[in-house]
Amino acid sequence: MSTNFLVFMIVLVVSELGVAQPSNETTNTNTPLLFFCAGNDAMSATTFFSNRNSTFSQLRSQLSNTGVYYATAQSLVNGDAVYGVAQCRNYLLSSECLACYDASVSVLETCGSANGAHVFMDNCFLRFENYDQFYDDPQGSANSGGLGICGNKSTSQPTTAFNQAVQELLSDIRLATPKTSDFYTASTTLVTNVTVYAIGQCLENITQTICKNCLSTIYQNLSGCLPANEGRAINVACYMRYSEFPFFQNNQTINLIPFLANGSSSKSGLIIGVSSGAGLVLLILAIFLxxxxxxxxxxxxxxxxxxxxxxxxxxxxxxxxxxxxxxxxxxxxxxxxxxxxxxxxxxxxxxxxxxxxxxxxxxxxxxxxxxxxxxxxxxxxxxxxxxxxxxxxxxxxxYMPQGGLDKFLWGEKKGTLNWKQRFDIIFGIARGLAHLHGECHVKIIHRDIKSSNILLDNDFQPKIADFGLARLLPEDKTHVSTRFAGTMGYTAPEYATRGYLSEKVDTFSFGIVALEIISGQSCHDVNYSGPRMDYLLEHAWQLYEKGMHMKLIDETINPNEYQEVNAKKIIEIALMCTQSPASLRPTMSEVYLMLSSEPELVQRQMSRPTFIDVDRRIHIGGS
Known part of the structure; x- marks a missing residue:
């Protein structure tokens, strides 16, 4: 454990210096809850300030992008390296995130030439150090306690009822947050006539286990604030907060139910058991608008x-x-x-x-x-x-300057994406769909996932478009029969032929898009290499059944860019998403976890899909 971190934990435990008591009159202020400066100075102030300013500028540039709440950066010119990390709360607008970040920079600049510093705000967190180990291994930080900052007024509600309701809410937040795609949850509970708001958040670069352990630790700190009407718990790897005063919008809550089910946190269980119909709640769509x-x-x-x-x-x-x-x-x-x-x-x-x-x-x-x-x-x-x-x-x-993914797969920019970029795109699409299906305040089925509806930013990170035009369903619905609306080739067979719509329709479409990304071929293209003229999905299944996965990979990709075991795993996940019947397909949260895991998928028999061509003709049935 670093000397800087030990200094920080001493400040957390025994010192009031740099800790601001939260005011009950304001809910979100960009004033420090806690900050500290390291005891060691940089070797060269001139070089250090240049590197620190460069790191701060890079962090700010990343956070200025819509939907980006976590950023890392580094400047290593001429010694006195400066590594930085910043994170905003996910309920913020980009402008609000930047306002908090700018306030944090102003605070840390008061540390002079100290070669490390932290500041915690209600809305954000900023840290810089002269070493980079805290990026990849914050385990020590997560397990080293934390700090509870309690409001100075007690709740006006009946104490027993308030304590019980808030503890249950915080416990749900603690359990659900490590299982979400971005390690963030927000929820509310009603106590008598008062709504209590609460969030949990972990640094996005840590593992699910570290996030879980960190939140379990600070949960104890935060529970100790009750019956205060608000409280925060801080650790360098995670953060929790509750308050009787609203600090996010009512429609910014996240549905916690899918993440509280027994066994839903086990990655290995998801990988092994997905073919038996895993996923307890189908999050589906509603009557248009x-x-x-x-x-x-x-x-x-x-x-x-x-x-x-x-x-x-x-x-x-x-x-x-x-x-x-x-x-x-x-x-x-x-x-x-x-x-x-x-x-x-x-x-x-x-x-x-x-x-x-x-x-x-x-x-x-x-x-x-x-x-x-x-x-x-x-x-x-x-x-x-x-x-x-x-x-x-x-x-x-x-606005997305790079345009649609399809241009990079078979359009004018064909062959320009390397393997890492393709995997990041597949991973990002899965993460976005997992959020739509189970993490935002409404449950959304996209219905028209296809490569042209995946747009790329300047860093080739994917963003799903047209999701606001999807249908919504109330929580008690698992599916709906509806008029077909989608794109043939990407659409699940049960939806194209019977109008049966569930979240597994998006899972199927995701599988098709993943195959397109891997192969560089459109799902509408016909493969002429065999005795039959097969569309992409059928061709991919034939290669899988023959153990010839690697023949599917786009020939423009350098084979040195990927490992065969990882490539085969991604292909199998994509095919798993296209199985028939729909109950065999994984949920998108399960897909996200499978893509996040390192081990190879367990070998098992998968069920072929029902193949439908672009004219809606069924020509091979799934088993």
Whole structure:
């Protein structure tokens, strides 16, 4: 364990220096809860300050991207290396995250030439050191206790009921957080007539086990705050908070139920048992737009209850796109056209003009966009605003300069993605779908996952587009029969032929996209190498059954970039997602865990899918 960390833990345990008592009058302030400066100075102040400023600048640049809440950076020029890590709470807007980060930088700059420092805020955490071990091995930090910071007022609610309800909420947060895709949860509980808000968060670079151990430790610290009406618990690897005062929006909660089921935390159990229908709750879709509209209307809500979505004037968007002219057109799809535009004095956005046939959809559309706009995740396109004033319904979206994944697989940029980039894209799509299905405040089935709906940022990280146009289902529904809406080739057979829609429809589509990423081929392409003309899915299954997985891999990828055992594992996960019947497919949270794990998949017999060509003809049945 480093000297700096020992100094830090001594400060946590025995010193009040640098600790600010939280005020009951404010819920989110960018003032330090705790900070410290290391006792050792840098060797060269000039070099150190240059490296520190460079690291701070890199961290800020990463956090400025929508949906990014965790960043690491380093500057190693001429000695006096500076390694940094920053993390914001996931309920924040990007601007709020940056405001907290900037305040944290100002605090740490008061440490002068100290070669390490930390600061904890309600909204964020910032740390820099002159060594990098804390990136990869924070186990010692996670197991070394923490600090509880309790409010200075007791709850006005009955003490016994308050203590019991908050402890149960915090316990659920403690258990669920390590099982989510980004180590973050937010939830509420009602005590008499007061809502209690709570979150849990771990550093994203740690393992599930370290996160679990860390939260278990600080849970004890936080429980000791009761019956105070608010409290925080801090450790360098994790953070928990509860409060009677709202510090995130009611529609930013995460459904904890899927993560509290017995056995759902076992990666090995998921890998071995997925073919027996693992996944306890199917998170599916609802009647188009109006279910949540009726729900919010009954609760007396309107658009002012939501943050993050801006209502734009039709004339402003028309002007920004030069009357939706061809020169601004950047894409077309089943839902409408997409145009590049500059709004709000210089922000580059994408404006999507939707094809909606009935006027009644306008109010439903407004309520739905308000709801969806609060979903923030690194692998989901952010919906910034909307417009219903003109003849079309318009969405204002985050702009992605690299465009669609399909361009990099078989379009004009074919062959430019290396193996690591392809794996990161597969992993990111899985993480985004796991969030849509089980972690955000509404349960969303996308219905149209395909390569052209996966957009790439400048770092080739994927973001799922058009998820706001998906259907929603209330929690007590496991599936719904509905009119088909999707893209043949990517669509699960039970949905294409019978309209049977569940979250496993997205799982199937994910499997197809993963096969496309691995092979560099479109699912609509016909393989002519064998005695039959087979589409990609059938060709992939034939290779798998012959033990010839590696022949599926795109020939433009350098074989030295990947290990055969890992490549075979990813192919098998993709095929597992296409099995029939749907109950054999894993949930996306299970897929995410399988992709996160190191061991090879357990060998077992998988069930072939029902093959359907692009004309909806069934030509081979699954077993």
């Amino acid at each position: 109006w279910f949540q509209w009726n729900k919010s209307k009954a609760a007396g809500k309107d658009s002012s209850d939501y943050q993050g979505a801006q209502r734009y004037a039709y004339e402003d968007l028309k002007l920004a796109t030069n009357n939706f002219s061809e020169e601004y057109l950047i894409g077309k799809g089943g839902f409408g056209e997409v145009f590049k535009a500059i709004v709000d004095g210089g922000i580059v956005v994408a404006v999507k003009k939707l094809h909606v046939a009935y006027v009644r959809a306008k109010k439903e559309f407004e309520n739905e966009v308000n709801l969806i706009s609060n979903i923030r995740h690194r692998n989901l396109i952010r919906q910034l605003g909307w417009c219903i004033d003109g003849p079309e319904l318009l969405l204002v979206l985050e």
